[in-house]
Amino acid sequence: MNIEFSLDELASRARATPSAMCAFDLAFHDLLSLAAGMPLYRILGGYRNRIQTSVTIPIAPVNENVKMACERANQGFRMLKIKGGLDPEEDVQRVQAIHRALPNHILRLDADGGYSVQHALDVARALENVLEMLEQPTPADDLTGLRRVKEISPIPVLADQSLTGPASALKLVANRMVDGLSIKLVTCGGLRNARQIDAIARAANMTTMISCFIEPALLISAGLSVALSSPNVAYGDLDGYLDLINDPSKAGFILEDGWLIASDVPGLGYTVELG
Numbered sequence: 669m670n671i672e673f674s675l676d677e678l679a680s681r682a683r684a685t686p687s688a689m690c691a692f693d694l695a696f697h698d699l700l701s702l703a704a705g706m707p708l709y710r711i712l713g714g715y716r717n718r719i720q721t722s723v724t725i726p727i728a729p730v731n732e733n734v735k736m737a738c739e740r741a742n743q744g745f746r747m748l749k750i751k752g753g754l755d756p757e758e759d760v761q762r763v764q765a766i767h768r769a770l771p772n773h774i775l776r777l778d779a780d781g782g783y784s785v786q787h788a789l790d791v792a793r794a795l796e797n798v799l800e801m802l803e804q805p806t807p808a809d810d811l812t813g814l815r816r817v818k819e820i821s822p823i824p825v826l827a828d829q830s831l832t833g834p835a836s837a838l839k840l841v842a843n844r845m846v847d848g849l850s851i852k853l854v855t856c857g858g859l860r861n862a863r864q865i866d867a868i869a870r871a872a873n874m875t876t877m878i879s880c881f882i883e884p885a886l887l888i889s890a891g892l893s894v895a896l897s898s899p900n901v902a903y904g905d906l907d908g909y910l911d912l913i914n915d916p917s918k919a920g921f922i923l924e925d926g927w928l929i930a931s932d933v934p935g936l937g938y939t940v941e942l943g
Contacts, residue, residue, distance in 0.1 A: 671696045675860055686833070686857035693858025694890050694936065702935040708890070709930050712863070712897035718929040719895050721904040722747035722776060724911075727754060730762050737766045737773075744925035747774040749803075749905060752791075753782020760794045767798045778803040781829050785813045792821040801903075803850060804828035815845040826850045826877060833857060837865040841872045850877045850905070853891055862894050870900040877903035885909045886917035889936045892928050904928065916940050 678692050701708040709717070723745040725736050737748055750766060752759035763777055781804050783791065788805035801824045806813040808829035818825040824847035827840050831849050833856045840846055849869050851862050866876045878895040880888060888909045895901045906928060909915060920937030922929040931937050 671700060671860070675858075679857075686861075687854050689857035689861075690854050691858075693860055694853075694886070697859050697890075697893075698935045705934050707893075707930060707932055707934060708936050709893040709896040712859070712893055714897065715899050716896050718927050719892070719901070719904040719906075720747060720927050721745075721906045721923075722749040722774075723907045723926070724748075724778075724905075725750045725766070727751045730758065730765050733762050734765050734769050738769055741770050741773060745773075746926050747776070747800075749776045749778055751778050751780065753779035756783060756787040756791050760791055763795050763798055774800050776801050776803060778828070779805045781805075781807040781810075785816050788813075788817045789820055792817070792823050792825075796822040799823050801826055801848070804830065811840075811843075811845055815843065818844070818846050824848060828852075828879065831856070831865070833861055834864040834868060837868045841868055841874055846874075848875045848877060848902070850879045851894070852879050852881065853887060853894070854881060854883070859890060859894060862891075863898070866894070866898050866900055870898070875902035876900055877905055879905040880908040882911050883908040884912060884915045884917045885919035886936060886938045886940075888928075889917075889920060889938045892921055892930065893936065895928075896930055916942055 675693060697708055701711045723740045725733055725748055750763055763775060775798055777799050783805045792802055803826045805817050826848040827846040828850040831837055837849055851865050853862050856862055869876045878891045878901055880891055888906050891906050895904050918939045918941055920931045920933045
């Protein structure tokens, strides 16, 4: 099976639709690993068989966020990704309140491009001793602002919406605009491009995070395969299937105390239940 040729042919026809490329990419890789009788993460490198994932805490009143965080902690999650970006002062209050309730948990803040440079730096300084990372502080197209935040911020800064594929990864890495890259398969066009982005980051001694949207277990399985294949993937953010109702794809991996553990099922390791 000539995956590279097939994907190049498809890319010339679906260049502006990375989600469509992602679907074909996943299908080809699934077929390849099914034919080999091996789980995909082992085909891709098999560096490990598990990774710890964060779980998302959406924007809500601070007291509700604390309750949500404690509920997730009781489910075994040790890493919490807190959504923000609408109100910097409230974001600081939100993170600090969750930290007081769960002082031993790892906290990340995802601003979704909602801050100015000054607001991002104010938040980073206020939460210097609380946050593990700050994700996409400035708007996706404000690369100058993103680099400014990275240069001054006391905590690591990751790109998310500013990263759309290997070309943008090369620009972000070559100009040292961030400390790490958050890779979403649907955004970048699938496993092949995700692995290229990780390789670009690794060559520059920059770590990556494999992330997701609200997605079916099928897509999470694919992201997990990439995360498990590379020693350069330092962070997992693969919780999107938890919020999806009536997902026809059933995960082949296991979620245990915040860890995603691969199975030995060949392919992407999922099943589909219809009807």
